[in-house]
Structure formats: C-alpha cells, structure tokens
Amino acid sequence: xxxxxxxxxxxxxxxxxxxxxxxxxxxxxxxxxxxxxxxxxxxxxxxxxxxxxxxxxxxxxxxxxxxxxxxxxxxxxxxxxxxxxxxxxxxxxxxxxxxxxxxxxxxxxxxxxxxxxxxxxxxxxxxxxxxxxxxxxxxxxxxxxxxxxxxxxxxxxxxxxxxxxxxxxxxxxxxxxxxxxxxxxxxxxxxxxxxxxxxxxxxxxxxxxxxxxxxxxxxxxxxxxxxxxxxxxxxxxxxxxxxxxxxxxxxxxxxxxxxxxxxxxxxxxxxxxxxxxxxxxxxxxxxxxxxxxxxxxxxxxxxxxxxxxxxxxxxxxxxxxxxxxxxxxxxxxxxxxxxxxxxxxxxxxxxxxxxxxxxxxxxxxxxxxxxxxxxxxxxxxxxxxxxxxxxxxxxxxxxxxx
Numbered sequence: 001x002x003x004x005x006x007x008x009x010x011x012x013x014x015x016x017x018x019x020x021x022x023x024x025x026x027x028x029x030x031x032x033x034x035x036x037x038x039x040x041x042x043x044x045x046x047x048x049x050x051x052x053x054x055x056x057x058x059x060x061x062x063x064x065x066x067x068x069x070x071x072x073x074x075x076x077x078x079x080x081x082x083x084x085x086x087x088x089x090x091x092x093x094x095x096x097x098x099x100x101x102x103x104x105x106x107x108x109x110x111x112x113x114x115x116x117x118x119x120x121x122x123x124x125x126x127x128x129x130x131x132x133x134x135x136x137x138x139x140x141x142x143x144x145x146x147x148x149x150x151x152x153x154x155x156x157x158x159x160x161x162x163x164x165x166x167x168x169x170x171x172x173x174x175x176x177x178x179x180x181x182x183x184x185x186x187x188x189x190x191x192x193x194x195x196x197x198x199x200x201x202x203x204x205x206x207x208x209x210x211x212x213x214x215x216x217x218x219x220x221x222x223x224x225x226x227x228x229x230x231x232x233x234x235x236x237x238x239x240x241x242x243x244x245x246x247x248x249x250x251x252x253x254x255x256x257x258x259x260x261x262x263x264x265x266x267x268x269x270x271x272x273x274x275x276x277x278x279x280x281x282x283x284x285x286x287x288x289x290x291x292x293x294x295x296x297x298x299x300x301x302x303x304x305x306x307x308x309x310x311x312x313x314x315x316x317x318x319x320x321x322x323x324x325x326x327x328x329x330x331x332x333x334x335x336x337x338x339x340x341x342x343x344x345x346x347x348x349x350x351x352x353x354x355x356x357x358x359x360x361x362x363x364x365x366x367x368x369x370x371x372x373x374x375x376x377x378x379x380x381x382x383x384x385x386x387x388x389x390x391x392x393x394x395x396x397x398x399x400x401x402x
Contacts (some may be wrong), residue, residue: 003307003344003345004079005241006191006241007214007241007355008241008242008243008342008343008344008366009033009240009241010242010245010361011240013048013361013362013365013366013376014320015360015377016390017359019269021384021389021390022175022389022390022394023049023319023389023391023392023393024049024175024177024294025182026173026182026186026187026205026393027393029208029209030186030190030205030206030208031047031048031049031206031207031208031210031211032049033047033206033389033394033396034046034048034389034395034396035047035048035050035051035395035397036378036382036383036388036397036398037054037397037398038372038375038398038400039282039400040108041375041378043379043382045386047291048206048395048396049208049210049211049212049214050180050209051261051354052214052215052217052218052220054398055218055268055269055352056268057218057219057220058218058219058220059268059270059351060220060221060223060265060268060269060270061215061220061221061223061270061272062221062224062269062271062276063201063204063223063224063225063226063227063273063276064192064195064201064225064227064229064272064273064274064275064276065189065191065224066192066195066196066197066201066214066226066227066228066229066275067192067195067196067197067387068127068169068170068188068192068198068229069087069155069160069167069195069196069197069198069206070164070166070168070170070199071086071087071088071163071170071198072085072086072087072165072168072169072170072179073085073086073134073136073163073168074125074168075123075124075125075134075136075164077118077121077123077252078121079117081114082113082114083112083113083114083115083117083118083123085112085113085123085136086110086112086113086170086198086339087110087163087167087230088108088145088198088230088231089108089109089251090107090108090109090134090386091107091109092107093106096196097194097195099344099365100195101156101158101160102158102159103155103158103159103299105149105150105151105152105156106149106159107139107148107149107150108148108150109142109144110148111146111231112138112145112146112148117144118334120138122136122137122143123135123136124166124294125189126166127152127154127157127162127164127165127166127281128166128363129165130154130157131154132150132151132154133148133152134149134150134151134166135152135153136148136149137150143200145204150162151241160195163379169187169201170198170199170231171183171187171392172199172391172392174359174391175392180364183312185357186205186393187200187207187392188200188205188206189207190207190208191204191207191224191392192223192300194228196251197228197229198228198231198293199229199266200229200392201227201229201272201273201275202272202273202278202391202392202393203229203272203274203276203356204272204401205392205393206396207272209396218251220270221261221267223253223258223261223262225252225253225258226253227252227253227275227276227279227337228250228252229265230248230250230268231248232248232250237362237363237366242340243368245340246303247340247363247365248338249337249338250275250278250337251336252282252333252335253332253334254279254281254283254333255331256322256326256330256331256332256333258356259283260297261335262314262318265327267300267314267351269349269351270350270352271353273353273354273355274353274358274367276277277341277347277353277367278341278367279337280349280350281306281329281339281348281349282301282335282339283318283321283349284317284318284320284348284349285309285317285339286299286301286317286333287312287316287319287320287321287324288310288311288312288320289309289315290310290320290321290324291312291317291320292378295321295324298335298336299333299335299336300335300336300337300338301306301335301336301337301390302338303339303340304337306345307345309395311346311348317348323376340363341366342363342366342367342370343365343369343370343373346370347370347371347401348373350401351372351400352399352401353368353398354396354399355396355397355399356390356391356392356394356395357383357389357390357391357397358379359391359394368399371399371401371402372400372401372402375402377396383397
C-alpha cells in the first residue's frame with residue numbers, strides 16, 4: 001500500500017457532535033437501539049433486533065468476547081487525599097488469566113489520578129464483604145503510567161474477586177458521570193467471558209440471546225476472538241497528520257480452531273466492532289509474515305508494518321498462519337497489535353462491519369473511512385439528522401465494505 005501519511009489530516013475527519021447527542025445511559029432493552037444500514041452508497045434504517053434480515057444465510061459473525069473488569073480503584077491517603085488507580089495491563093504475572101487468578105500479589109501498569117499527592121506511602125482499601133484489605137505500593141514511573149504492586153491479606157480471594165468487590169466500572173470519560181448500578185450489567189456484552197478489558201467492545205452491546213436465536217435460524221455461525229480493549233481506545237488524535245500519531249498497543253488471543261474456521265468458511269464475514277476488525281486484520285498480517293518466513297515470537301504487528309507487506313488472498317494467509325501453529329504445536333495465538341487502519345488501507349478480512357458512531361477526529365473514525373471511504377460523512381450526516389444516539393451507549397450501524 002503506497003500512502004502519503006503526511007497528507008492524511010486529522011482535521012478532515014471532524015464533525016460537530018453536540019453533547020445532547022451523546023448517549024449517557026443505555027436504552028431499557030439492548031436490541032431496541034436504532035440500526036443504520038449502509039450498502040452501495042445507499043442508507044436506510046431499522047431496529048437492531050431485525051439485523052438478521054440484512055445478513056445472508058450461511059454467513060459468519062465474528063465477535064470480541066473480552067470482559068470488562070472493574071478497573072477503577074479509589075483509594076484514600078491518611079491525609080484524606082483521593083487517589084484513583086486505573087488498571088491498564090498486568091506486568092507480573094504478565095498473563096491476564098494468571099494475574100486475575102493470583103491469590104497473593106500482582107503488579108500492574110496503571111494510570112493514577114492525583115498522582116502528585118501519592119508520596120511513598122502504601123495505600124489501603126477495605127475489601128467489602130471480606131474483612132480484608134487491599135494494599136497498593138507505587139513501584140516506579142513508566143513511559144505511560146505507573147507500575148503498582150497490589151497485595152492483600154486474604155489468600156481465599158483472587159485478584160479478580162477483589163476488584164469485583166471493590167472496583168468501579170470504567171465507563172468512558174466522555175459520559176461525564178460516575179458509574180451507576182446499571183453499568184455493571186449494561187457496559188458488558190451478554191457473551192463476555194475472558195477478563196481483561198478496561199473499555200467495552202461497544203458494538204456488541206446491542207446483541208441479545210433473542211437476536212442470536214434469530215441469526216441461528218438462518219445458519220449464521222458465530223466465532224469469537226479476544227482482544228482486551230485498553231484505555232488507549234479513548235486516546236485523542238492530537239497530531240495534525242496520521243504520520244505523527246502513535247497508535248496504542250492492545251493484546252489479543254485467538255484459538256487455533258478459530259483460524260481453522262476462517263480457512264474453511266464459505267460465506268460472508270460480518271465483523272462486530274472495531275476491536276474485532278483490528279484483531280482479524282492483525283491475524284491476516286501475521287499469516288502474511290508466516291508465509292514469507294518472517295513470523296517470530298513474540299507475535300506483534302506494528303503501526304505501519306501492514307503498509308509495507310505484500311498481500312495474499314485471505315485464506316492463503318490464514319492457511320500459512322495455521323501451518324505455522326501446527327509446525328510448532330501451538331493451540332493459541334497470543335499477540336499484540338499496534339495496527340492503524342485508516343483511509344487508503346484495504347480491509348482484507350471483513351465484508352461488513354457492525355459498529356457504533358465514534359468520536360470526531362478519532363482513529364476509529366479513520367477505520368470507518370478505510371471501510372467506506374468518504375461516504376462516512378454521508379453516514380454521519382444521516383445519523384445526526386435522524387436522531388441517532390452516539391458513542392458507547394449509542395445506536396448501531398451495519399456498514400458494507402465498498
């Protein structure tokens with residue numbers, strides 16, 4: 001892909017988003033959100049619960065099953081100063097499952113609110129329903145964030161149980177409110193399983209078991225990937241051009257049987273959410289690297305790497321990745337991606353994307369533009385003029401690749 005990154009200006013991906021159009025709370029029923037349909041430059045609308053009418057029989061739906069953890073921990077110093085610790089990703093042990101399953105101590109990369117007020121003291125937080133205490137010890141400053149050690153005095157509790165008891169749901173900062181009881185259920189997909197995200201894969205929030213039942217009647221298969229969504233998903237693009245923006249890194253995990261399913265699928269691929277699409281595209285490029293004999297551990301796709309690699313048909317790429325796994329007796333792809341999908345990038349894996357309406361001047365809006373070109377302006381203009389709700393708790397869209 002030959003793209004002049006300096007010429008892609010972030011200001012060209014801006015639009016006016018009034019505060020009143022941001023959905024501050026979810027609807028009473030998940031699948032009653034509006035659904036904007038975009039295909040062949042035509043726009044129409046429906047209700048999300050009818051989405052099966054627009055997905056052909058025999059298609060495959062791919063979703064991100066990551067589970068949002070209660071990543072906000074509110075401590076108080078003995079002086080009374082409030083210190084909020086926001087969990088980003090585990091350091092020791094570095095594996096998410098091992099960290100959440102630990103019963104003694106863990107260290108995490110964190111964002112710390114009111115950091116200047118936290119001296120060298122160890123913070124304490126009472127763990128409800130347990131007569132136990134969680135301790136936070138600031139170890140060192142990192143490039144982005146702080147390394148914090150957590151210990152607790154109750155070996156019966158895992159770290160996952162502790163943050164479930166005393167943490168708060170990390171709703172997006174643009175909601176401008178504290179988390180509420182409803183967020184514990186609704187800022188989570190109905191199919192969430194492996195813990196690790198500090199932000200929800202919000203495109204999946206509209207799905208209900210009723211919707212899944214109707215999709216199953218049409219023999220629409222479902223497969224899952226796991227990408228743990230980081231706080232970087234809210235990171236604004238402050239640079240004037242994309243060439244100057246450093247994309248955040250996220251971790252994903254995919255079982256070998258998922259790779260096999262892509263190799264064997266015959267129908268269209270419908271991808272639920274930008275995180276799922278980033279995972280699929282990253283897998284594709286891992287397959288390209290495997291095909292070229294360039295794939296080495298640890299698996300990683302850097303921000304600009306896809307723009308300098310040769311293309312393969314999707315099945316050829318996934319076959320190469322599958323062979324790489326089989327040759328090394330690996331059953332899971334564990335990788336990191338910094339991939340930046342933007343105008344000029346050719347989407348290699350998806351036939352259509354189900355996604356919400358994103359913030360102005362965001363990398364997610366750049367991704368939408370990569371899928372449907374400049375028609376993103378037409379889509380967002382229609383949504384604004386027809387009372388669609390925006391951002392995480394907002395309405396949905398089904399965008400077919402141009």
